[in-house]
Amino acid sequence: MTTFDQAFQEQLAAHYFRDDVFVSAVGSLVKPEYFDSETLQALVAVQGGYLAKYNACCTLGTFVQVLQRELAAKRVKIADMTEVQRLLAVIHRHPLKDRQFVIDTIAEFARHQALLNATMTMADALDTHDPTKIDNALKVVDEAKSVGAVDHVEAMDFTTTRADRIARRRQVAQGSATGxxxxxxxxxxxxxxxxxxxxxxxxxxxxxxxxxxxxxxxxxxxxxxxxxxxxxxxxxxxxxxxxxxxxxxxxxxxxxxxxxxxxxxxxxxxxxxxxxxxxxxxxxxxxxxxxxxxxxxxxxxxxxxxxxxxxxxxxxxxxxxxxxxxxxxxxxxxxxxxxxxxxxxxxxxxxxxxxxxxxxxxxxxxxxxxxxxxxxxxxxxxxxxxxxxxxxxxxxxxxxxxxxxxxxxxxxxxxxxxxxxxxxxxxxxxxxxxxxxxxxxxx
The missing domain is CATH 3.40.50.300 (P-loop containing nucleotide triphosphate hydrolases)
Known part of the structure; x- marks a missing residue:
């Protein structure tokens, strides 16, 4: 399995902040809680709000303005502004030449992180010995298993599979296949x-x-x-x-x-x-x-x-x-x-x-x-x-x-x-x- 370390998460964030094609394809799989760094979680949350409103990535200057407004309104809390500067510099220096790799990997990353979070939710529920909380935690685990599942299903090429469909029907007609x-x-x-x-x-x-x-x-x-x-x-x-x-x-x-x-x-x-x-x-x-x-x-x-x-x-x-x-x-x-x-x-x-x-x-x-x-x-x-x-x-x-x-x-x-x-x-x-x-x- 791919190692989803800090370097990968920063690489993913670069595409989420700057790559409109990436966001259009798989942006819905990017969630703040999937990132290990609390500072990066906060930045991804702000970017997610911008994308939901404008449906497109923004420049670094615009993002800084949006972030300042969110901080002033106390809708976002960030303790380490030095880390913010470092992360934004990394995100906006990234060459964005590996889009397809990140697209191919994100479903696995999202499911892995969702299950990791669900496991912690389950551990907390078990500590309470509360049947309702445990049942809810089980539902969270089930939901986590389905994260990104559709991304592993290949679409059928209708034209190139025509011969396969015809051959299958002939086998059924001849009794050599059940259908x-x-x-x-x-x-x-x-x-x-x-x-x-x-x-x-x-x-x-x-x-x-x-x-x-x-x-x-x-x-x-x-x-x-x-x-x-x-x-x-x-x-x-x-x-x-x-x-x-x-x-x-x-x-x-x-x-x-x-x-x-x-x-x-x-x-x-x-x-x-x-x-x-x-x-x-x-x-x-x-x-x-x-x-x-x-x-x-x-x-x-x-x-x-x-x-x-x-x-x-x-x-x-x-x-x-x-x-x-x-x-x-x-x-x-x-x-x-x-x-x-x-x-x-x-x-x-x-x-x-x-x-x-x-x-x-x-x-x-x-x-x-x-x-x-x-x-x-x-x-x-x-x-x-x-x-x-x-x-x-x-x-x-x-x-x-x-x-x-x-x-x-x-x-x-x-x-x-x-x-x-x-x-x-x-x-x-x-x-x-x-x-x-x-x-x-x-x-």
Whole structure:
């Protein structure tokens, strides 16, 4: 890692004070608190105020006038004016021939200094033994980790990558590539989840249904299918325990109804042993959280801890959005909190490069519609904003006759990258938690 010593910090300050191109490109990453010298911190703060007002660097003479006004107004305090003279002389003598080096390095510098400051904040919080201060310090650490992150992401050259996109599509057409999606375990459903041929990474997919409509059964089956295909899956249950999720998963894999798991123990064990022996099997980790307590920030910390232990996940399943807790208390405006959770879950997929799958309930009118036709996003409980962020919103629908025949209709309500309005009919057996068994046809 680059050594961010006093010489580098003075070099950086020279560009921040005199180089308009530098300021335009990465000036937002320069913060007074990132500098070790208190005098340099004060000078950078004054320069930052000037840039915010005039959007351009100034001459040495102008800066001295601005500094004198700030000192006179007591908005800035500087103890060592001799050091001010030395620093301004160094900054304005610098040849500014190494702009690109400083631009390439500043993101690393900013993150390093932000984390250093966050570490000291955390140490102070730990000394107080105050849970609130410690929680706030953890948030500061998380924010510090993201400083300058976007500067490490290269933009795609649309023209030069055309051949790569064409080759990728041809591979998908020939069956030699999956499209990069996380399989649902149902080829017919994967095919409609374009362009990924499955759940898309960095996307939020939502299953919406009335109470007892099969949401959890669907999420369990899709998690199992992803793990069997070699993907690592994290399943966060906000409603029931790990043991219940485990039993439901056993029923799905074995095809043995939940009520018969004990009586048909040998059959269940044989099916599980065979499933676990699947070549290239991924992980399926399940963790339960008390209802209405899990925040996306807390889930992020859990996943970061796993990441630090060398475990990364391709798919994150949250059961489910409607019973999570927003980051702040919105009082009577519950819909704002639900909208925030949806947005944060989508961002979670981007942070971990994973597909995020969750569920949501329909309102009363939606529950009625699910039995006679199909529901859509406007039937979301509380407010449409809760599901508006979704890249994929699939509603689960079944009339009394469908239930009798063991069938279900999936309706592609709102699709960001796929065809909306599609109705797909599948056979199912919720008694043994098999949300989808086989594709019946298009309605």
């Amino acid at each position: 990069g999606g996380i399989t649902t375990g149902m080829p017919e459903l994967d095919k409609q989840l374009t362009p990924w041929n499955g759940w898309g990474r960095k996307e939020l997919s939502i299953l919406m249904a009335p109470p007892k409509g099969g949401k959890t059964a669907g999420m369990i089956q899709f998690a199992i299918a992803a793990a069997a295909a070699g993907h690592n899956v994290f399943y966060a249950s906000c409603e029931v325990s790990e043991e219940i999720i485990g039993n439901r998963s056993d029923a799905n894999i074995s095809g043995v109804p939940m009520k018969d798991l004990v009586a048909r123990e040998r059959e269940v064990e044989a099916a599980l042993a065979q499933w676990e022996a699947t070549p290239g099997m991924g992980r399926l980790d399940v963790q339960a959280f008390p209802i209405r307590t899990l925040k996306v920030s807390e889930l992020t910390r859990v996943l970061k801890k796993k990441e630090a232990a060398g475990i990364s996940y391709d798919m994150i399943v949250v059961d489910y959005l409607g019973i999570m807790r927003p980051e702040m208390n919105y009082g009577d405006n519950k819909r704002f909190g639900l909208a925030e959770i949806g947005q944060d879950l989508r961002a979670l997929g981007t942070v971990f490069n994973a597909a995020v799958l969750t569920a949501y309930q329909t309102n009363r009118e939606g529950a009625k519609k699910a039995q006679r036709n199909v529901t859509d996003g406007t039937d979301a409980a509380e407010d449409y904003e809760a599901v508006r962020t979704a890249d994929v919103l699939i509603t689960i629908n079944a009339s009394p006759d469908d239930r009798q025949n063991g069938e279900v209709v999936l309706y592609f309500s709102e699709m960001r990258n796929a065809e909306s309005g599609l109705r797909m009919r599948f056979s199912q057996d919720l008694g043994c938690m098999r949300f989808l068994i086989s594709f019946v046809g298009y309605d």
